[in-house]
Every structure is written in C-alpha cells, then in structure tokens.
Amino acid sequence: MTADSFPLERTSRPLPDDERSAILADPGFGKHFTDHMATAQWTPDAGWHARGVGPLEPFTLHPSAAVLHYAQEIFEGLKAYRHADGSVWLFRPEANARRFARSARRLTLPELPEEDFLDSVAALVRADAAWVPAGGGEQSLYLRPFMIATEAFLGVRPAHEVRYCVIASPAATYFSSGAGGVTLWISTTYTRAAPGGTGEAKCGGNYATSLAAQLEAQAHGCDQVLYVDSAEHRWLEESGTMNIAVLTSAGELVTPPLGTILEGVTRDSVLALAADHGLTAVQRPISVDELAAGCADGTITEVFAIGTAAVITPITRFLGEGVDITVGDATAGKTTLALRKHVLDIQYGRAADPHGWLRRVV
Incomplete structure (x- = not known):
C-alpha cells in the first residue's frame, strides 16, 4: 500500500504531545480523535477526485443534503495495531474494502476502488502514527471510513455528489468487562x-x-x-x-x-x-x-x-x-x-x- 494518492497537508494545530499522551493512557472508545482525516469526493462527471489527507475539521453541508433526509450513507470499522518493535499494522483491510464496496452497491453509492480505500487508510495512519497506542493493553487506533451523499436536493433518487472520509480514534476495549x-x-x-x-x-x-x-x-x-x-x-x-x-x-x-x-x-x-x-x-x-x-x-x-x-x-x-x-x-x-x-x-x-x-x- 502507498499513500501517494492521498497527499498530506499537515495541520498547523496538532494536539500537544502531553495532551495526546494523557488521552492514550486512557482512551476509552470513540471519545477522542486524531489530528487529521482523509477525504475524497465523487461526481458522475469527474468520478473520484480531490483525494487527500488534511486537518480534522467539520464538514459544511447544505440543509437539503441527501444524507440528512434519505440516509444514503455507509461506513466501515477496522483497526491499526502497534507491534512490540514500534511498527504499525492493519488487519485484513482488503476485506473491509470489499465489504465497503458491497455496502455502496446496496445503498446505490459509487464504489470506491479498493486501492483508494487502502491508500486512504494507510495515509491517515502514517500522518497520525503518534496516535497509535502501545498494544500491551489491547489498545489500538480505530479507523472509521465512511461515505455520505452530499448533494443538495429533495427527491428520492441516488445522489450525484458524494463525499468519502476516514477519521481515526484511539481505542481501548469495547466492553468494560x-x-x-x-x-x-x-x-x-x-x-x-x-x-x-x-x-x-x-x-x-x-x-x-x-x-x-x-x-x-x-x-x-x-x-x-x-x-x-x-x-x-x-x-x-x-x-x-x-x-x-x-x-x-x-x-x-x-x-x-x-x-x-x-x-x-x-x-x-x-x-x-x-x-x-x-x-x-x-x-x-x-x-x-x-x-x-x-x-x-x-x-x-x-x-x-x-x-x-x-x-x-x-x-x-x-x-x-x-x-x-x-x-x-x-x-x-x-x-x-x-x-x-x-x-x-x-x-x-x-x-x-x-x-x-x-x-x-x-
């Protein structure tokens, strides 16, 4: 996997090291998020374009965006794991990419090419590698790729504008038990x-x-x-x-x-x-x-x-x-x-x- 297709624009306001360390000491699940996100856009004419990794920031959506009214949306969940030598690995990301494509077909969203899925996840993990916890306590970096229909219109049909995004969150075990x-x-x-x-x-x-x-x-x-x-x-x-x-x-x-x-x-x-x-x-x-x-x-x-x-x-x-x-x-x-x-x-x-x-x- 390479991250070349998702070029990185680093944030000018990363979370300070001491604050990030405090979060990684007790991350919980889905409560904190890393400094960056990977994104891409799709339209029928241009296909998938505007790929990149940039600062984590809010989306701006028109109030009539299709996802808000017709729930045209899919997502995935996978993790990055830090090994004892400090390296970081993904577990079967190709299977997640294929399931993401199947979900897209069912929700009549454009299929994201498998290489884009893999490259976007890899690019985000590399950008925020410092956020991947040590693995001794079963901690990991949870990755959430998702796709939403962003076209502004009211009408029941597949949207013609779509946004793809990957965000990341350090995670401990899901169940407290x-x-x-x-x-x-x-x-x-x-x-x-x-x-x-x-x-x-x-x-x-x-x-x-x-x-x-x-x-x-x-x-x-x-x-x-x-x-x-x-x-x-x-x-x-x-x-x-x-x-x-x-x-x-x-x-x-x-x-x-x-x-x-x-x-x-x-x-x-x-x-x-x-x-x-x-x-x-x-x-x-x-x-x-x-x-x-x-x-x-x-x-x-x-x-x-x-x-x-x-x-x-x-x-x-x-x-x-x-x-x-x-x-x-x-x-x-x-x-x-x-x-x-x-x-x-x-x-x-x-x-x-x-x-x-x-x-x-x-």
Whole structure:
C-alpha cells in the first residue's frame, strides 16, 4: 500500500504531545480523535477526485443534503495495531474494502476502488502514527471510513455528489468487562433486518434502528441485544454490534449463515482459525430453543460474540421474555479465550500470520 494518492497537508494545530499522551493512557472508545482525516469526493462527471489527507475539521453541508433526509450513507470499522518493535499494522483491510464496496452497491453509492480505500487508510495512519497506542493493553487506533451523499436536493433518487472520509480514534476495549463475559437480551420486540433489506450492508440506518433495542436490553440489565429473525422470531441472527457463534460438545464452531447479517471480518477470521483449535466450522441456523436446550444439557458448551471492536467476547447469559439461559458455569470458556488470544496475537504480531492477514503501514 502507498499513500501517494492521498497527499498530506499537515495541520498547523496538532494536539500537544502531553495532551495526546494523557488521552492514550486512557482512551476509552470513540471519545477522542486524531489530528487529521482523509477525504475524497465523487461526481458522475469527474468520478473520484480531490483525494487527500488534511486537518480534522467539520464538514459544511447544505440543509437539503441527501444524507440528512434519505440516509444514503455507509461506513466501515477496522483497526491499526502497534507491534512490540514500534511498527504499525492493519488487519485484513482488503476485506473491509470489499465489504465497503458491497455496502455502496446496496445503498446505490459509487464504489470506491479498493486501492483508494487502502491508500486512504494507510495515509491517515502514517500522518497520525503518534496516535497509535502501545498494544500491551489491547489498545489500538480505530479507523472509521465512511461515505455520505452530499448533494443538495429533495427527491428520492441516488445522489450525484458524494463525499468519502476516514477519521481515526484511539481505542481501548469495547466492553468494560473485557474477556469476563457479557449478558445479551433476546429481543422479540425489535428485529434488525429481513430478506431483501439492508442487513448485509454496513449502513447507519441499521444502527439507528438498533438503539431502541439496545435501550430495551439495558433496561433488563443486559450489555447488548441479540436479534432473532423477523419472520418467526426464533432463529439467532446477530447482536447489535457483533456476530455470534456457539461451541458444541461435538467440536463444532457454529455461527448463523449470511443473508440478513453483516459479513464480519473477525467472524470470517475465526471460521478460518477454527481448525487450529480442533473445531469444525459450520454455518447454519441456530434457534433459541436449540440454544436453551444445548446450554441446559451441555451440548452447547460456550458462546461468544465476534466483531472488530469486541474482538471475541464471551457471552455467559441470555435473558428474554420467558428466557433465562446460562452458558456453562457462567464464566468465560477456555476455547473462547484461546480463540480470542489467537486473534489478538496475530493482530499484535505475537503469533505467526500464515494467512497473510497483516499489512504494515508504518
């Protein structure tokens, strides 16, 4: 990857070193942002143009900008990891670039070439390399590429002016419990997606509609929501911010099939690593009844969530209307923690990378 196609204009007002160091000591998640952003613009006549990295600054949008009225918008999430030698690496950014293109097609936005996606992310990380935390505490630099329809008009059609941007935020672990385990609320009130909808796209509308379900989960003392299918309300789909997988006593790693769920990069990585842990990867429907019965009789031994932010997070309990399921002994499972360590060790350069998933940028 090169950053040549996204030339850098450095900010004249970077955050002072001492203030940045204080932030990196305790970054939280999504609370602080680096000094620069990468941007590009698109129109039908000029295509993608005006690429560059410049100071982080607010956008100016006309009140009729299409994104504000018709939610024509997509985004991605990936991380930059600092290794022990000080180098900085990305994890499978090509997979994010391809998913970004698929989301663009679904939202009728222009597809950003894969090389532009990769170059823009690399250019921003290089510009703000000082913001990449040390990796000892599972900290990283979270990267948020996104695309919005900026054309000023009122009318339901694909916009003819679009803006692409990448911003970055130093991040600690997503859940305060870390690897200790979370509880999910199985919602039968809200559904995330249906066949033919936007479930496979990473677009803001999916997350806006998830907020009510997330509040429902919190009201019942849960960390996140777990969605079931929209037709029968019995088949597990995914959590509000994560894919889900179960481990069985027969040595299977089972995760719901694609179709109405997001094709997670970490999910795909875990499926690829399953054999290294003596597991057979299976993609098939899992019902709430199977989950309950399996956890009760021991045929389901561990359950975990999977995502860029969550990495692999053990799920120790499920609640819902008439549902109370405890997974195993309500503690993080041994194989879940081994898979989690395996993924993190690859990302931080502590384990071999036979799949060629890492891409150095600094």
